Amino acid sequence: MTAPAILWFRQDLRLADNPALEAARQRPVLPVFVLDDAAAGDLAYGGAARWWLHHSLEALGRDLGARGAPLLLLRGDAVALLADLAERIGAGEVHAGWLAEPWARAQEAALAARLSAGGSRLVLHTSTHLVHPDAIRAGSGRPYAVYAPFARKLLAMGEPPPPLAAPARLEGVSPPSPGLPLAALALLPRPPVPDWAAAFGSAWKPGEAGARERLMRFARSGLADYPLRRNDPSVEGSSGLSPHLRWGEVSPRQVWQASREGGAEEALPFLREILWREFSHHLLWHRPEMPHAALRAPFARFPFEPDRRLLRAWQRGRTGYPIVDAGMRQLWQIGWMHNRVRMIAASLLVKHLLQPWQDGFAWFMDTLVDADPANNGASWQWIAGSGTDAAPYFRVFNPVTQGEKFDRDGAYVRRWVPELAAMPARFIHRPWDAPADIRAGAGLAEGTYPRPVVEHAAGRARALAALRATARGV
Numbered sequence: 434m435t436a437p438a439i440l441w442f443r444q445d446l447r448l449a450d451n452p453a454l455e456a457a458r459q460r461p462v463l464p465v466f467v468l469d470d471a472a473a474g475d476l477a478y479g480g481a482a483r484w485w486l487h488h489s490l491e492a493l494g495r496d497l498g499a500r501g502a503p504l505l506l507l508r509g510d511a512v513a514l515l516a517d518l519a520e521r522i523g524a525g526e527v528h529a530g531w532l533a534e535p536w537a538r539a540q541e542a543a544l545a546a547r548l549s550a551g552g553s554r555l556v557l558h559t560s561t562h563l564v565h566p567d568a569i570r571a572g573s574g575r576p577y578a579v580y581a582p583f584a585r586k587l588l589a590m591g592e593p594p595p596p597l598a599a600p601a602r603l604e605g606v607s608p609p610s611p612g613l614p615l616a617a618l619a620l621l622p623r624p625p626v627p628d629w630a631a632a633f634g635s636a637w638k639p640g641e642a643g644a645r646e647r648l649m650r651f652a653r654s655g656l657a658d659y660p661l662r663r664n665d666p667s668v669e670g671s672s673g674l675s676p677h678l679r680w681g682e683v684s685p686r687q688v689w690q691a692s693r694e695g696g697a698e699e700a701l702p703f704l705r706e707i708l709w710r711e712f713s714h715h716l717l718w719h720r721p722e723m724p725h726a727a728l729r730a731p732f733a734r735f736p737f738e739p740d741r742r743l744l745r746a747w748q749r750g751r752t753g754y755p756i757v758d759a760g761m762r763q764l765w766q767i768g769w770m771h772n773r774v775r776m777i778a779a780s781l782l783v784k785h786l787l788q789p790w791q792d793g794f795a796w797f798m799d800t801l802v803d804a805d806p807a808n809n810g811a812s813w814q815w816i817a818g819s820g821t822d823a824a825p826y827f828r829v830f831n832p833v834t835q836g837e838k839f840d841r842d843g844a845y846v847r848r849w850v851p852e853l854a855a856m857p858a859r860f861i862h863r864p865w866d867a868p869a870d871i872r873a874g875a876g877l878a879e880g881t882y883p884r885p886v887v888e889h890a891a892g893r894a895r896a897l898a899a900l901r902a903t904a905r906g907v
């Protein structure tokens with residue numbers, strides 16, 4: 434009799450183009466998901482991510498059940514639970530996708546050791562990436578630290594192999610004891626906590642089917658205009674695939690293939706963003722300290738001035754800079770923020786407000802449905818100037834002119850900052866400059882919307898002084 438296999442779902446919650454599933458299903462298979470918060474430590478899934486995870490597991494469970502191999506849900510120490518499960522069902526192999534997060538790599542090493550002591554083995558697959566970070570090196574023989582040559586290298590490798598189809602049937606194995614019902618994972622906000630995720634469902638459809646729909650819609654009607662529309666936060670100009678990619682409901686290979694169908698050249702600007710994701714994961718693999726510590730040493734001494742009041746104003750969307758506040762409120766309402774606005778909001782926090790980038794990173798980890806330690810960590814360090822391939826720190830975004838450039842008529846601000854809905858376009862990004870009669874005409878009573886917490890020129894000067902104080906070598 435063939436020994437069964439365990440299919441350990443982690444951040445690859447899909448059936449199509451899933452190499453771990455493809456390998457595991459050569460035998461009778463027991464699909465498992467384990468929620469192990471303790472292993473992840475301070476990188477445990479945040480609130481918005483948990484909302485997504487709940488719905489994604491629901492969809493995955495339905496899809497697996499329909500194919501004959503229901504999903505077993507467990508909670509606790511993944512290493513102990515999986516090793517025990519392997520022993521009890523006599524599994525010869527546990528198949529899973531590798532992850533770049535340091536905590537997940539520690540988990541893989543511990544599980545591999547436990548399984549091999551028991552006579553079985555852990556087999557890891559490249560499931561949510563295009564290449565394994567150890568499979569490519571820069572000319573120097575060292576890992577890539579700069580995006581452009583990394584992207585050139587990946588593009589020169591040619592097309593990734595075509596995606597695998599989802600299996601029509603699976604031969605399931607009964608678990609030795611029943612797992613938990615999904616509700617027992619307690620992933621959704623529960624009373625007495627207010628349902629802060631109430632509006633998420635109107636913006637998103639978690640799960641593989643939702644990912645496929647979004648990918649097809651984007652490939653059909655968004656891709657061609659992507660270069661023109663991606664920087665306009667008031668329209669749906671980017672793919673909106675980030676949470677689906679984050680949870681592996683769609684693979685980068687599937688995204689690659691679907692976007693190339695309309696023509697290789699046309700797809701390139703978009704695929705370059707997919708390569709930023711790949712690069713960020715590559716960096717996290719080689720620099721596991723990335724979510725916590727500056728990658729460029731002098732920045733470890735950067736004189737941030739932690740101030741709970743300023744951090745809170747930023748988190749709540751009450752900085753007085755309309756484009757930033759719109760972004761922070763969009764984030765709170767639907768668990769996602771437009772990329773351009775993420776950059777402006779992040780820059781304001783670390784530069785004008787001199788708050789540690791780690792505080793912004795942590796807030797995003799808790800509030801983004803696509804919260805990803807690799808993309809989030811690399812992006813914050815890019816903004817803060819401390820990344821290996823970062824924006825120069827002295828380039829300080831002006832939140833007013835950025836708003837005027839990318840949200841020219843103020844449609845984005847009007848949508849997310851209702852206090853400013855009736856403000857004329859001329860003043861929408863600088864409402865404090867509007868004469869009293871215009872403010873009154875727009876229904877903006879004194880105290881309704883704050884003045885900037887830090888004035889731009891003063892904030893910029895302070896940020897540059899902090900940079901000068903940091904060190905030579907920056």
Ligand code: FAD
Nearest residue numbers: 671672673674675706707709710772775804805808809812
């Ligand atoms: P598209 O423009 O359609 O891009 C397609 C895909 O490429 C995205 O879904 C994403 O997977 C990837 N991608 C795009 N831009 C980047 C980038 N700069 N870095 C890495 N991958 C990228 N993205 C996350 O997925 N998770 C995060 O936690 C995250 N945190 C961020 C924090 C800050 C401060 C900033 C400035 C950016 C962050 N990003 C993060 C990157 C980017 O903002 C989002 O990936 C993008 O807005 C998602 O929207 P989209 O799917 O429509 O993107």
